[in-house]
Amino acid sequence: MDWSLVIKSLLTLGGLGLILGIILLIAAIKLVVKVDEREARIRSVLPGANCGACGYPGCDGYAAAIVAGRAPLNACSVGGPAVARQIGEIMGQQVTAAEPKVAVLICRGGKKEAPSRFQYQGAQDCRQAALLLGGPKACIYGCVGLGHCVTVCPVNAIKMGENRLPEIDEKKCIGCGRCVAECPKGTLVLIPRSKLVYLACVSHDRGRAVKEVCSVGCIACGLCVRVCPVGALTMERNLPVMDFEKCIDCGICVHKCPTKSFIDRAPGRPKASINPRCTGCGECVKVCQFKAIVGEPDKQHRVLPEKCIGCGQCVQVCPVKAIDLVGALGHALKTD
Amino acid sequence: MSSNPAKIFLAALLVNNIILMRFIGLCPFFGVSTSVATSVGMSAAVLFVMLLASWVSWILYHTILLPLGLVFLRTAVFILVIAALVQFVEMFLKRYVRNLYSAMGIYLPLITTNCAILAVTFFNINYQFNILQATIFTLGTALGFALAIILFAAIRERLDDAPVSPAFRGYPIAFIGAALVSLAFMGFTALFGIS
DSSP states (O other): OOHHHHHHHHHHHHHHHHHHHHHHHHHHHHTOOOOOHHHHHHHHHSOOOOOOTTSSSHHHHHHHHHHTTOSOTTOOTTTHHHHHHHHHHHHTOOOOOOOOEEEEEOOOOOTTTSOBSSOOOSOSOHHHHHHTTTOSBSSTTSOOOSOHHHHHOTTOOEEEOTTSSEEEOTTTOOOOOHHHHHOTTOOEEEEETTOOEEEOOOOOOOTHHHHTTOSSSOOOOOHHHHHOTTOOEEEETTEEEEOTTTOOOOOHHHHHOTTOOEEEOOSOOOEEEEOTTOOOOOHHHHHOTTOOEEOOTTSOOEEOTTTOOOOOHHHHHOTTOOEEEEOOGGGHHHHO | OOOOHHHHHHIIIIITOTTTTTOOSHHHHHHSTTSHHHHHHHHHHHHHHHHHHHHHHHHHIIIIIHHHTOGGGHHHHHHHHHHHHHHHHHHHHHHHOHHHHHHHTTHHHHTTTOHHHHHHHHHHHHTTOOHHHHHHHHHHHHHHHHHHHHHHHHHHHHHHHSOOOGGGTTHHHHHHHHHHHHHHHGGGTTGGGOO
């Protein structure tokens, strides 16, 4: 056996490896790039869920983008105001916090309200079921109800309800939007956490076509658009579209909607109450859309509690400030 | 193999296209061809690394391996050298050419052990090229890689919008498309009398 060949091979390969290793070692020391220490500090204050709600690939990507000046400081909706403020301190800038968001289901058609067209026995996954003729539900727009959102939620905030509709625990939801991106039907959306009222229907059909497949679907009657006191609703493709900037959460649309397609997140609403300052001018009677205020002209009016929904329209028109809203439970949500 | 530079270039670019005729480097061909922008970045990185690797490996082969009679070690040596080279280039670019680094930063480590790079270094030796011919051949091969991957990325961008049957969506239709593109490239066989 030719040992010199073995030795030559070992020396060549070993020597080459050693030289290259030394070159790389020197390069690693000499060519080291200083990572901006702000990036590491920002990374440490971010929640670390890597949810991607900010629009960057994970918390690392977002931290790098902030330091590079490409990202807004308040894009982390999970961390909310506290994190935005900390980032602002690191970057030495004033920050206004991003409005925290919450995911909501905008379909109310569970198995009771929206029957199925056929019995689906394929893979129990919304996306696969949706590929088969748009899913088993008679309403082709609505929630498929197989709970794909449950599996993608990073914080286990979603569980399937008895009515085959996902239920979102708003306390756990971090507003990352992953379920929104994954839902094949687009029946999940992010809304500002402080907003109480939203439309829960995605059907672009109207009238009878909706009624035949779902008892709680929006029939595009347009009543909500007409009753909205601030013009926050507009009709687009047979669905009212809510402008959250304008909406004042009065809840009139919720109560006027004939199909109960709106959802009010408020756990309770206040009632109007009229005090003796009332001059009986009748302005409140005119503005009340629920006929909840009665009284003779020029005498103190009174509120019918069973009819009042606490929208507060009367409070605004009363010329003598004689109306108060009592028991404002609904707005407790706004502060948490 | 002809020694005419033009023929070497065209042979590498079209007739023996590294992806579509030799079926080398298929992983980036499918992995990175999802959009034209990323495939252009990948092609630039491949061109860059391929040129460097073919020079370094050619010099090593002719100055160390051949004189010492250690030709059988070339696979190990080339892999070692290419991996180290890419590492070094990445560090160098990160420090000094920041724009280039951020343009192809993520693709550089991807092609460290890309078989297309290794294959070109072997072809350079098998065809007994001198260093100038090796450079031309490498250029042709890298541009052939770019041609194939960018064309294919454009096809896949169209496919994304096409009403593809659900069973074929994604990789299945990409494989079928790749086979058809490869068939089309067979039309270049024996072009200009090059084989």
